[in-house]
Amino acid sequence: MSAYAAPVRDMRFVIEDVVGLGRVAALPGLEGTDGDLLEQILAEAGKLAGGVLAPLNEIGDRQGSRLENGVVRTPDGFADGYRQFIEGGWNGVAFEEEWGGMGLPWLVATALQEMWQASNLAFGLCPLLTQAAIDALREVGSEEQKRLYLPKLVSGEWTGTMNLTEPQAGTDLAAIRTRAEKMDDGSYRLRGQKIFITYGDHDFTDNIVHLVLARSPDGIEGTKGLSLYIVPKFLVNPDGSLGARNDAKPISVEHKLGIHASPTCVMAYGENEGAVGYLVGEENRGIEYMFIMMNNARLAVGLQGLAIAERAYQQAVDYARNRVQSRALQGSAGPVSIIHHPDVRRMLMTMKAQIEAMRGLIYDVAAAIDVADRHPDATERRKAQARVDLLIPVAKAWCTDAAVEICSTGVQVHGGMGFIEETGAAQHYRDARITPIYEGANGIQALDLVGRKVARDGGAAMDAFLVDVDATLAALAGDDPALAHLRDRLSAGRDALARATDWVVATMPKDPAAAASPSALFLKLFGLVAGGWLMARSALAARDALTAGANGDASWLETKLVTARHYADHLLSQAPSLLAAIEAGGTTVMALAEDQF
Amino acid sequence: MSAYAAPVRDMRFVIEDVVGLGRVAALPGLEGTDGDLLEQILAEAGKLAGGVLAPLNEIGDRQGSRLENGVVRTPDGFADGYRQFIEGGWNGVAFEEEWGGMGLPWLVATALQEMWQASNLAFGLCPLLTQAAIDALREVGSEEQKRLYLPKLVSGEWTGTMNLTEPQAGTDLAAIRTRAEKMDDGSYRLRGQKIFITYGDHDFTDNIVHLVLARSPDGIEGTKGLSLYIVPKFLVNPDGSLGARNDAKPISVEHKLGIHASPTCVMAYGENEGAVGYLVGEENRGIEYMFIMMNNARLAVGLQGLAIAERAYQQAVDYARNRVQSRALQGSAGPVSIIHHPDVRRMLMTMKAQIEAMRGLIYDVAAAIDVADRHPDATERRKAQARVDLLIPVAKAWCTDAAVEICSTGVQVHGGMGFIEETGAAQHYRDARITPIYEGANGIQALDLVGRKVARDGGAAMDAFLVDVDATLAALAGDDPALAHLRDRLSAGRDALARATDWVVATMPKDPAAAASPSALFLKLFGLVAGGWLMARSALAARDALTAGANGDASWLETKLVTARHYADHLLSQAPSLLAAIEAGGTTVMALAEDQF
Structure with missing residues (x-):
C-alpha cells in the first residue's frame, strides 16, 4: 500500500x-x-x-x-x-x-x-x-574455498546463511551441541539442530552455503571447542558444478510477528548419513570467525533500523499530507490536512530528526570501515578500526531501539487507520521489532560496549571520540544563534558522556554487575550524543553550503538547520538526564531477590 | 501460552x-x-x-x-x-x-x-x-429509556456500543454525515455508515444497544447539529421483550494488528427502511453527551494500558525465571536463569516501577471519581471533579504510551522467542498498540490537557495538584536516605512541571499552535511527576507499615521502597529534561513547509 x-x-x-x-x-x-x-x-x-x-x-x-x-x-x-x-x-x-x-x-x-x-x-x-x-x-577461507564459493556468493548466484543458535544456545554459544566428526578424506560430518536460521532454505538460487558453528571432533567444552564449517545445500564439485544433495534440510519455518517473507528455519543437519562439512580456517577458532561475520552484520542490522524507520516516516508523511481532518489551530477556513496540526508535525519532525542522526552515524561508521580496510598508514587503520569497534554496538542497538519507536509513531500518525493491517503502517511496526533482538540482542550490545569497548581500554577509544566531538564543538563556535544553541546541547551531552565513561571505567573492575546494570542507558546516552555530533556536522555542512551560495538549494539546506535544532531540543536534551540512572548502577536493579519480582 | x-x-x-x-x-x-x-x-x-x-x-x-x-x-x-x-x-x-x-x-x-x-x-x-x-x-436518558435499557445493560444481558467515527469523521466529528429523520411517532430513522464500531455485532447476547451520534433533522452543520440516538439491534417492546430486527447491521469486520477477538465493525444504518432510533436527552446536544461516555471510557483505556502492561510483565518475569542462559556476571558455577543478568533485571525493574506508578495514578483518579460523585460537600465534589478532569488525559495517554513501551520490552526480555507468535509476548505488543489510538488519540488527549484542562483555568487545577505534591514532599522530609533521594527527584520534577505550566498558560492565548506543539511532552512530564507522586506515597505507606511492624510482610514492603527509588532514578529523573523541548514551543515543530518533510 x-x-x-x-x-x-x-x-x-x-x-x-x-x-x-x-x-x-x-x-x-x-x-x-x-x-x-x-x-x-x-x-x-x-x-x-x-x-x-x-x-x-x-x-x-x-x-x-x-x-x-x-x-x-x-x-x-x-x-x-x-x-x-x-x-x-x-x-x-x-x-x-x-x-x-x-x-x-x-x-x-x-x-x-x-x-x-x-x-x-x-x-x-x-x-x-x-x-x-x-x-x-x-x-579465513582457504584459497580453494575462496575459489569455489566466493564468486558465486559475490554474484548472488548462491546465498549464505549463519548457523549459530540452538534451542538451549542463544546468547550462550558455549551450550552448542551440534557436533562435527572428522572423515578420512579431511571433510567432516555434522549432526545437530539449528534454529532461527534466516533464509535457511528458499527458492531463489540453486545452492545455499551454510556456515555452521559446531563442536569440534576433540569435544572440548564451552566456546573454545567450537569450529566453523561450510555445509553447502548441494555439494560442490572441484569444477564448481553441483553434486549430491547434502544431509542438511529445513524442518520447519517459524510463525513470526513480522518479516513473514523471510523464512526463519529450523535446520536439521545429519539426520541420516551426516551433513558433509568443510572446516573453515583452524579448528576451535569458530567463535573468533563468527565475530567476523557478526560484526558487519551488526552494523547491517543497525542499518535495517534506519531503513525501516525511513520507510515508516515516508508512509506517515504521505498519510499526513493527504488525510484532511479538523481546522488548523493557527486558523484556517476549513479542515486541513493533518500535517498542519502541531502534534502530528511534532511526531514527524522527531522521526525525521532521529532518522537523519541515525543515517549520519551509520554512514560515518561505514566510512571508518573503508579507512580501516584501506588506509596506507597502519596507525590510521588501527585508529579507524577502534572507532568502528566502539560504534558498532551503538549503531546496532541505538538505531534499532529508535526504529521500533519510530515505527510505533508511524502507526500513531495514522490514527485508527494505523491499526488496520491493509494500511501497511502496522507491518513496519511488526517487522521492526526483530531488529533489537537478532545479531545479538541490544542488551548484549550494551554489555559489549561497556565491557569490551569502553572499560577494557580504560576509555581510550572513547577519549578519541570525544576529541572529535570537541573539534566539532569548536567549529560550532561563533555568532550564529542556531549553531550556538546546538553547541550548548551537544556540549552538555558530551560532558555527560565523559562523566558516564569515567563511571563505567571506574566501576567495571570493582563490580561488573553494577557497571552492567545501566549499560543499555549508557549506550542510549552515547547514541544520543553521537547522533548529536552528526547532526551538528550536518548543520555545519548546510551552513557552509548556504554561505557558499546554494544554487537554489537554500530551502532544502535550511531544513537541515531546523532538523538539527529539533534533534537538539527534543532528543539530545535528554542525554544528561540519563546520568541519574547510570550512576545509580546496580542500586535498585540488583536489589530484589528473584521471588520479589 | x-x-x-x-x-x-x-x-x-x-x-x-x-x-x-x-x-x-x-x-x-x-x-x-x-x-x-x-x-x-x-x-x-x-x-x-x-x-x-x-x-x-x-x-x-x-x-x-x-x-x-x-x-x-x-x-x-x-x-x-x-x-x-x-x-x-x-x-x-x-x-x-x-x-x-x-x-x-x-x-x-x-x-x-x-x-x-x-x-x-x-x-x-x-x-x-x-x-x-x-x-x-x-x-441523560429519559425515565422510560432508563427503565427499558439500564437493567439489561447493567446485568450485561445486553451490551452497548459507541458509534462516532465515519470514514471522513475521525477526530473531527463535525464532519459526521449519518443523519436522523423524525417520524410522526416521535422516533427517528437513521441513515449512514459508521466505522471502527467495537463489538458492533457479536454472539454474546440477544440484543445490542447502539448509541449513535448523527446529524439532527434540522441539519445544522458542524458539531452543533449532532444528536445522540439509541438504536437497538432488535427493537424493544414496552414490556421489555424483543420486537423486530432493526435496519442496523455489520457489513464488515476489520483485519487488525491486534485485539483480533474484538469485532471492529463497519455498521450500516438504514440501508433499507431506515434504522429506528430514539433521541437521548435533547436534540443537538449529542457531543456533550458523547463526552459523558468518552470521559470514563478514556480512563478505562488508560486502565487497559496498565492492564496489558501488567500482563506483559508477568509473562516476562516468568520467562526470565525459567530461561537458563550464560553464567552470572557477578560469578556463578554454571549458567543461570536470565533474571540474574543485570540488563534483564533492569528491564523488569523498569516495567515493574512504571506499572506500579500507573496503577497508583489510575486508582487515585478512580477514588476521585467516587468523591466527585458522592461527597456530601459540593465544594469537595467540585474539587474532586476538577482533579478527575485534569488527570484523565494524563491517565489515558501516559499509561497507554507506557503500555506500548512495556509490551515492547516484554518482547525483548524473551529474545528471539519473543518474536515467535506462539510465545504470546508478541500478542501483547500488537494488542497494546491500539490503546494510544482509540477513545481520542493521545495527541488529542495532550491538546485537551494543555487547552481545556490547564490553560483555560489559568493553571488553577494544576496548582491544586501541586499543593498535594508539596504535601507529599513535606512528608518525605526527614533522615531516611531512601526517601530523601525520592524527595529530591520529585521536587525537581514538580518544579519542572510548575515551570512548564506557567509556559503553557502564558503561551496559549498568544500562540495556540506554539502551545500545542509540545503538548504531548507536557503530558509526559505531567505523567512522570504524577507517577512519582504516587510512588512517593507508596514508599511512605510502605515505610509506615514497616515502622508499625509488618507482621512478616517486611520483605514485600521493602520492595516498594526499592521500586519507588528505581522509578525516581530511571523514570522521574527524565522529567526536567523535557523542559527544553516544551519551552522550544513551535520553533522547529512549526518551521517547515509541507513539502519540506
Whole structure:
C-alpha cells in the first residue's frame, strides 16, 4: 500500500558533505568514486528498490514463506525480485573485483543497503546474510574455498546463511551441541539442530552455503571447542558444478510477528548419513570467525533500523499530507490536512530528526570501515578500526531501539487507520521489532560496549571520540544563534558522556554487575550524543553550503538547520538526564531477590 | 501460552494504603466497603480472570472474530466466558443497586476492570463499551429509556456500543454525515455508515444497544447539529421483550494488528427502511453527551494500558525465571536463569516501577471519581471533579504510551522467542498498540490537557495538584536516605512541571499552535511527576507499615521502597529534561513547509 522513494538527496548530502566522500575517495583503490558516479548508482538502485522490491513488501507480509514438501517457498514475486537484484550486480558492490564485485566503498554500499532494507526488510535479509558469509570466507577461507564459493556468493548466484543458535544456545554459544566428526578424506560430518536460521532454505538460487558453528571432533567444552564449517545445500564439485544433495534440510519455518517473507528455519543437519562439512580456517577458532561475520552484520542490522524507520516516516508523511481532518489551530477556513496540526508535525519532525542522526552515524561508521580496510598508514587503520569497534554496538542497538519507536509513531500518525493491517503502517511496526533482538540482542550490545569497548581500554577509544566531538564543538563556535544553541546541547551531552565513561571505567573492575546494570542507558546516552555530533556536522555542512551560495538549494539546506535544532531540543536534551540512572548502577536493579519480582 | 494471576496483593496495597480505601468508604452509600470485602471480591474476580478469561486470550488472537452470513461470530469460548462474567454479576459492580448493580466504589471496580483487561483485552472491551453506554443513559436518558435499557445493560444481558467515527469523521466529528429523520411517532430513522464500531455485532447476547451520534433533522452543520440516538439491534417492546430486527447491521469486520477477538465493525444504518432510533436527552446536544461516555471510557483505556502492561510483565518475569542462559556476571558455577543478568533485571525493574506508578495514578483518579460523585460537600465534589478532569488525559495517554513501551520490552526480555507468535509476548505488543489510538488519540488527549484542562483555568487545577505534591514532599522530609533521594527527584520534577505550566498558560492565548506543539511532552512530564507522586506515597505507606511492624510482610514492603527509588532514578529523573523541548514551543515543530518533510 505504501510507496518507497529512496531518499537520494539526503543520502548524497550525508555521504558527500557530512561524512565526506573525498576522504574515502582518497583511499587506495577507491579513487574513481566521485559525486557523479554516486548519483548514477544511487538513482539506478533507487529504481530497483522503489519499483520492484517495495511493491513486494506487502505481498511478502501477507503470504509469508512456507515449508512445502521439505522445501521453502517464498512469496509470489520474490524469486524474480532476487533475480533482478543479482542481475543488476547489486549483491557484490563492496567486494573485490577479483571475486566479481564492484569494489565500491562501504560508504556507498551502505546507502544501497539502506535502500534494499527500506524497500523490503524481509527480502533484504537474504543478501545481508550472504554478505556475512562472504566476509568470513574472504578473511579465513582457504584459497580453494575462496575459489569455489566466493564468486558465486559475490554474484548472488548462491546465498549464505549463519548457523549459530540452538534451542538451549542463544546468547550462550558455549551450550552448542551440534557436533562435527572428522572423515578420512579431511571433510567432516555434522549432526545437530539449528534454529532461527534466516533464509535457511528458499527458492531463489540453486545452492545455499551454510556456515555452521559446531563442536569440534576433540569435544572440548564451552566456546573454545567450537569450529566453523561450510555445509553447502548441494555439494560442490572441484569444477564448481553441483553434486549430491547434502544431509542438511529445513524442518520447519517459524510463525513470526513480522518479516513473514523471510523464512526463519529450523535446520536439521545429519539426520541420516551426516551433513558433509568443510572446516573453515583452524579448528576451535569458530567463535573468533563468527565475530567476523557478526560484526558487519551488526552494523547491517543497525542499518535495517534506519531503513525501516525511513520507510515508516515516508508512509506517515504521505498519510499526513493527504488525510484532511479538523481546522488548523493557527486558523484556517476549513479542515486541513493533518500535517498542519502541531502534534502530528511534532511526531514527524522527531522521526525525521532521529532518522537523519541515525543515517549520519551509520554512514560515518561505514566510512571508518573503508579507512580501516584501506588506509596506507597502519596507525590510521588501527585508529579507524577502534572507532568502528566502539560504534558498532551503538549503531546496532541505538538505531534499532529508535526504529521500533519510530515505527510505533508511524502507526500513531495514522490514527485508527494505523491499526488496520491493509494500511501497511502496522507491518513496519511488526517487522521492526526483530531488529533489537537478532545479531545479538541490544542488551548484549550494551554489555559489549561497556565491557569490551569502553572499560577494557580504560576509555581510550572513547577519549578519541570525544576529541572529535570537541573539534566539532569548536567549529560550532561563533555568532550564529542556531549553531550556538546546538553547541550548548551537544556540549552538555558530551560532558555527560565523559562523566558516564569515567563511571563505567571506574566501576567495571570493582563490580561488573553494577557497571552492567545501566549499560543499555549508557549506550542510549552515547547514541544520543553521537547522533548529536552528526547532526551538528550536518548543520555545519548546510551552513557552509548556504554561505557558499546554494544554487537554489537554500530551502532544502535550511531544513537541515531546523532538523538539527529539533534533534537538539527534543532528543539530545535528554542525554544528561540519563546520568541519574547510570550512576545509580546496580542500586535498585540488583536489589530484589528473584521471588520479589 | 501465558498465565495471568491477578496481582491482588498489589491492588490491595494501592487501594488500602496508597490511595486510601477509608477515604472512599467514608462516602455516603459506600460505608460497607472494608478490607475483608475487598479481599473477597478481588479473590473471586481473580479466579474468573485467571481461570476463564486469560486462557481465551490466545485463542481469541488466533481465531479472531469474523463476519459470517451477516452476523459476527466470536472465537470459541468467548460467548461462554461472557456468560460466566455476567452470571457473576461483574458487569454492573459500580452501578446503582436500583438498576441491578452492586453499588461498589469506582476505586474497587477499577481493580476488577484491570483484571478483565489484563486477562483478555479483546474480551474486556465489550463490558467497557457497555459501561460507557450505561453512563450516558444514567445521566441523560429519559425515565422510560432508563427503565427499558439500564437493567439489561447493567446485568450485561445486553451490551452497548459507541458509534462516532465515519470514514471522513475521525477526530473531527463535525464532519459526521449519518443523519436522523423524525417520524410522526416521535422516533427517528437513521441513515449512514459508521466505522471502527467495537463489538458492533457479536454472539454474546440477544440484543445490542447502539448509541449513535448523527446529524439532527434540522441539519445544522458542524458539531452543533449532532444528536445522540439509541438504536437497538432488535427493537424493544414496552414490556421489555424483543420486537423486530432493526435496519442496523455489520457489513464488515476489520483485519487488525491486534485485539483480533474484538469485532471492529463497519455498521450500516438504514440501508433499507431506515434504522429506528430514539433521541437521548435533547436534540443537538449529542457531543456533550458523547463526552459523558468518552470521559470514563478514556480512563478505562488508560486502565487497559496498565492492564496489558501488567500482563506483559508477568509473562516476562516468568520467562526470565525459567530461561537458563550464560553464567552470572557477578560469578556463578554454571549458567543461570536470565533474571540474574543485570540488563534483564533492569528491564523488569523498569516495567515493574512504571506499572506500579500507573496503577497508583489510575486508582487515585478512580477514588476521585467516587468523591466527585458522592461527597456530601459540593465544594469537595467540585474539587474532586476538577482533579478527575485534569488527570484523565494524563491517565489515558501516559499509561497507554507506557503500555506500548512495556509490551515492547516484554518482547525483548524473551529474545528471539519473543518474536515467535506462539510465545504470546508478541500478542501483547500488537494488542497494546491500539490503546494510544482509540477513545481520542493521545495527541488529542495532550491538546485537551494543555487547552481545556490547564490553560483555560489559568493553571488553577494544576496548582491544586501541586499543593498535594508539596504535601507529599513535606512528608518525605526527614533522615531516611531512601526517601530523601525520592524527595529530591520529585521536587525537581514538580518544579519542572510548575515551570512548564506557567509556559503553557502564558503561551496559549498568544500562540495556540506554539502551545500545542509540545503538548504531548507536557503530558509526559505531567505523567512522570504524577507517577512519582504516587510512588512517593507508596514508599511512605510502605515505610509506615514497616515502622508499625509488618507482621512478616517486611520483605514485600521493602520492595516498594526499592521500586519507588528505581522509578525516581530511571523514570522521574527524565522529567526536567523535557523542559527544553516544551519551552522550544513551535520553533522547529512549526518551521517547515509541507513539502519540506
